[in-house]
Amino acid sequence: MPRPGFVLEVDDKTPSLLTISGAAVRLQGFGLGTKVAYPADAVPSTDPVGLIDAALLSPVEGDALLRRLGPGVRLTIVVADNGRPQPRMRFDVRRTMVERVLELAARSKVDDVQVVIATGLHRRWSDHDVTRVLGDRVASSFLADGLITSHDVTSDDLVGIGDIDGHTVKMNARVASSDVVVTVGIRDDHSLGCPSTLGLVDASTINRVAGLHADAAAADEVARLVASTSETFAVVAVIGQPFLRPSLSFLNRREWEWRLVDQLAFAAARQFVAALPKQGAQKLYASPVADYAILDVVGGSPEAVHTESREVWRAANAVEVSAPADVLVASVWGAGFDVGNPVGSPINAAHNALVDQAGCHLGTPLVRDGGVVVAMHPLLRNFSNRTQAPSADFFTNVLPETLDPAEIHDRFEASAAHDPWYINLYRERFAHHPLRVFHSWYRIKEASEGLADVIWVGGDRRSAGIMGHRAASTLADAYEVASAVVGPRPDITYLHGPGRVLGAVR
Template structure:
């Protein structure tokens, strides 16, 4: 059992604390009285088979999975990938769940089995991704026969399974025509309220679900329509915090507990990144992986599974924070949100810092209304030409016109029908262009109650484009913030590469 998270109040004995900024890891000093929210300790992964078996044999709200399988069952496993743990899992627990379900299907004599990757608007999986996540045994058994597919939200082959408010709800054909669907995912944050809907629906439905003016009632009715139309058994693995090793072994630890090896690893990482600014950070941080302890595995009726998994994650990671701060501070490490880029794109950095980390609370935000957010990231306007083509154009052409989601409907329509963007998505090279818009909508929503967002070390032009501000140093950021929150603000710093879940009281 890992140690729970806690809140440290900075005093004279507090050492310099680790801060994350793009591909830079630094030790920084914080003022006396600053509250530092440490997440629960990260543990190494262990064999999850017993937890998986328990979830399949004693599920919530339904009979055991094995009793729902017969030789005539048309079975589809949906591997949910709408939200991905970053850093990526060194060993993906979804592989173990898939293998266990396939063993039960084989024992029951089920012949018609297929796997659908429900990634929604995320980049579709290619054969390399399938092998990396699901393993050689599953890949070689299913790929040659075409029994693994990555769901295409733009497919004209989608099947309408119902209607909500006059809008046809369409989903993946294989899933719609199955006798039984086993939805397999991982819980490592608040996540999607219904990852199955986000993973297998068509682009028109996802546009409505993620639009800035979408109401919760519509989303609830969509989820209910999908679950009532499909026979679904959900399995959700609840993960702990990321446990880093090797060159990053120090990153998830508390600074006063660093041993000599941790101190040397940090010094070596700093020197390598300084001596080889591009290749050094690329080798260290471009695609880091981490162990995630499996806290629990929950199986059964989807609505109960997703609620229980979220509750378990909250219980394992919650940290009680007394009082809302005037200023909340966080880092944005590229290795925690962008694969293959140690710095990360500025739009994804803003989403990670402002929507995910600042939004990682149980209902009451870390910062008061009218408060200030300070984030560490260079906001370099860099995008992968192929993988982030739509995001690059969004940054260069749309944000200069408007940052208000309400004024982006026409731009969104054109992007979703752009043949180049859609072709990159369909050929498994890039996210769907709609994902960039919905990422920005979440950023705008997260900053609506803030009086200012200040980026330490941030590119000034990018910050201006976002409607934010930039500062050269943390001290300069506090000086700028003093115009709003005064000279002696209360400050909360969210520590670590994971998600410190705050229960603010």
């Protein structure tokens, strides 16, 4: 287990601390008394085979996978893709997990095997994605025969499996007709539920349980319906913080522990991006890869696995803070959430700051009611024309009209969800489903409830205004703006990236 995270209180001996804004890295001085929440240490990955085999052979609940397999069994391996982890894994542990399941299936003489990628509203996987994640061995054995498919939430061949409050739930036909389903996933946050469940159903069902009025009880019911269609065995790898390559080695260590190589890497990264803003950022950050320590691998029934894996992740990443802050400060690194985009789009930046970072806590918010979130990001209109066309249109055409989620739902959601061009991009061009940006905005507004302000340091003022936020040129300026609501001597907490801090308020 790596060194746990902790909270540092800035004093007169504390060095300037690393901050990230889009693609720019800086050292920023923080005032005396500022609390800095550091995530657990990032450490390199190790061989996960032993942990995976133990999870398959000694599950936390139910029979071992080998006892569920045999001749004539119709087996489907579901690979959960909930859009993470970012930066992507240098060697994706799901590859080894799938390979070990296939080896058990071969040993048991199972000859009807397919792989389904549970992408939900996220972009469907191309052949390149399949090969990168699952490896040449699996790809060459299954792709040519059409035995690896990405789930399509708009497909005409989805099958009904039951009703929830009069709404018919439809799911992937192959998975529904299987005798045994093995779900393979990664745990890199503390969210509830099985990440593959909503990745396998229709768009209408996803919208019903995760849209404007997100319904946890309905989501649980959908999970039960999906699980009832076949015998399901889940296996989840719990991963640690991202350990970056040598050119980004300074991101792996606390500032007072930087070695000469880390100092040189930071100086080179800063000068490279400053000298060649677009090209330099693309070269350094466009496709960063990281090693992730495998903290544990848990196998068994889906409910038990996802409860157990959540507790493992919590134990490794919880950082105790004294109280909710008046001002919460967050760095926002585009390469940490937008694939191939070193800066990141404004909507995804807001989601990262307000939902993924400020919202990552154990029940008690990290910023008090009436407090302020200060985030560092340029908020450039940096949308991918191919994968984020609905997001670009949402930002340009919808938000200037209204910020209210209910009005957006009533006026704009349905037309976007059924737009032929957006659906074509989703089905054929590996773009996100148009509903994804609507759901992101609903979660952003939920996370903003109770906040007095959201201020973007270095952010484009017009982009910030479109989202109902404000911009400031420097951190000091942001504090001055915030002082109007939190007073001249606020309690400040800085969430130190690029890893994830799980805040536990004592």
